[in-house]
Amino acid sequence: MSALLHVQSLGKRFGGFTALQDVELEVQPGERLGLIGPNGSGKSTLVNCICGTLRNEMGSVSFGGTAIDGLTAHQRTRLGLARSFQLPRPFGSLTLAENLRIPILFAVNARGERTVSGAAIEARCLELLGQVNLADKAHRLPRDLTQIEMRKLELARAMAADPKLLIADESMAGLSHAEVDEILALLIRLNGQGVTVIMIEHIMRAVMAFSQRLAVLVAGRKIADGDPKEVVRNAEVVRAYLGE
Amino acid sequence: MASSVAKAAERGTAPGLGNAAFFGVLVIAAAAIFGATRWFGNDYAFFAAYVVVQYIVLGTAWNILGGYTGYVNFGITAFFAIGAYSSVVLYKLTPWMPLPAMVAIGGVMAALVGLGTGYLTLRLRGVFFSIATLALAVVVQTLITNWDFVGGARGAYVLRPKLAPLIGGGYIEYLFLVMLGLCVVALATARAIERSALGFGFAAIRDDEAAAEASGVPTLKLKLVATALSGGFMGMAGAPLPYYVTYLDPASGFSLNYAVNAIAMPLIGGTSSWLGPVVGAVLVGGLQEYLRVTISSAINVLVAGVLMVVFVIVAPQGVVGLFQRKKR
């Protein structure tokens, strides 16, 4: 089976600073991939290049077998590539249910495969909010949420786009032990429904529990990629994390 | 892809009247206002009411872009004057053309200019669009000042017919009726947007553009739709102006008063719904008319500017917002 996502020799510069260099990454349909790396290693830049928020200068990104380099962010979302933001970016003037309505109206319905309308939209929003335990706040505004609830909303909004591939960018930072388990279970359940998931995370416990495969980014380069248990024993990875 | 926006489902949760029913209510209200003004009997009432209704249209037009998507258009006079001067051109070339057709053409011209300006600047941060629209007002004024066919700096005279077609009475009654009709269309459009997928897309853009893109919202396209609609309604509001003033020169057609009023009224009334510009236009327009009659016309133009500054500082949600907060 061909890869769902294929990143080929991707490069990105900011002025004189090289944020990403020659990054290769393949993700198979249905896979659970963990992506780790120290702060500033280029993880978020990679996500931004994959999702079209930033344009990569070198290399290319293919999704479902076709190159998507020329596509805007919203076109990629419509193809089935959804992401959550590292710092939650809710729509502040809309209620939680309305926040989820945006991707349903503009990503799911725009695909033309099926149209969710009327009461079905509201039901779907509530269902998604229920999955992240926010159903009771469906008609509140994001400013009434805690930071943790914001992260859940962020994830629910990405899920609302009915993605083939979901990139969860540090969805667990700052969460308690129990809450990490909750999000973890949610992502694994989502994967069970056929959604491919890339998890970017610092919490190693969660990464190890989640990932079928683990890739490591250091200073804009991929230095390891493979079985999680072997990768974390890799000498180069240990050096990058613990220093020499 | 345009169809995806158009066919995208309605809000569904939005309470109250459907779009058609709301349009019906507006038509009845407009008919009642027209009847009342006619019963009042003198031309002054029509002249004064025309101004207020014109500002409802201008304020609503500004709010479709400014209030709904958060992009500030300062070039109101450019769009307004494009509408007015396209009527001057049509008056000279095809004097037989009925006014509503002129209004439609003026609207299309202004919408096209909005589309062009937007296409060049809407990819950038919102402030660049705002600055470009400020400059747009200056350049359109320069072009018209240098265009002899429409009178250049000297201005153009337009003969107002004595009698109104179809309805009888003075021509000002007809002008007022046309403006009322335009107002009904503008308000019905604004409210329909609020309740549609388009309105949700606009709100997402206003709140966070990157997150909107990530959620599938085609931000550039939606911003262009808003700019074209907004500019189009401004142009339509300006189209009957030559017949209203009978003498139009660049200095009066591009008067900063129009721009300030069109921005001040939604901000004072409230930018989050169609009702805000109506409340703002009636309050400010009424107050200005009162001050113009009682004190002086110099003071009355200051009112909108001062009220706007006070409201954006003290009551950013506007009059409508004040009442909504009490309701909660």
Added chain:
Amino acid sequence: MDASADLLINAVISGLLLGGFYAAVSIGVAISFGMLDIVNIAHPAVILLGSYVAFIGNTVFGIDPILSTVILAPAFYLLGMAAYQIYYVAFERRDDQSLRGLSFFFGILFIAEVGLILGFGVDYRSVQAWYTQGNLDLGVVELPWRLLVPFLLGLAMVAGLQVFLSRTFVGRAVQAVAQDQGALRLMAANPVKIKRIAFGLSFATAAVAGAALIIIQPVEPSIGREYIGRIFAICVLGGLGSFPGMVIAAVALGVIESLTATFFGPSWAPAVSFGVLLVTLAVRPNGILGR
């Protein structure tokens, strides 16, 4: 030398001189917009206020227009600090700069214009000084003093501010605020205070630019609007926040406008800045020196 070459040379020279003055007019916005990210579209109104101060000082007290605005620059500085305080409390802190913050300045622009009309009427006002007439004769060309003095004044002000911003602690803090407010806190400097100082400075430059304006041409209250497009065209073209880029852009615009006025008529000059602005935004939004 044939007539059109002569016209061309004169147009280029007066354009160059105009450019120095445009730099003085734009530097306040280069600070407020370029460094503080505050889009003060009312800046031309503040400049015009400076012009009327120079006018009053000149006609009522017989003071030299430049001298009077240099004396009043500190008052403008305080006015600017007060304006920033209002802006900070009402918009920046509420994170509502784009819609209501912009509208606020637009309202101020309008109020200032109408206020000046109520106070001084719509007549053109001018000042008298030794440099408002006559030329500096350099043999080959004659340089009108009324253009030369604002040119020198503008360049001196830009150079002075450049030195201030790069050599003093406060100046470097102003430049830092444009980059990273967090880093500034680590330097034990309060970003709000630094921004207040910088915004005050931006107003103070408007006082001097106002004197330059009324030396170059007679002023009336609505003239400020013409400068909005010009100022922002220069700042965007120059790359926001870069003084050298701004000076180059100011001179370039001055020359283009002057050539346009000479060969197509002065009534077309206002359209130049808009054209430049639109082309810049469409093609090089980071300015001529930008990446």
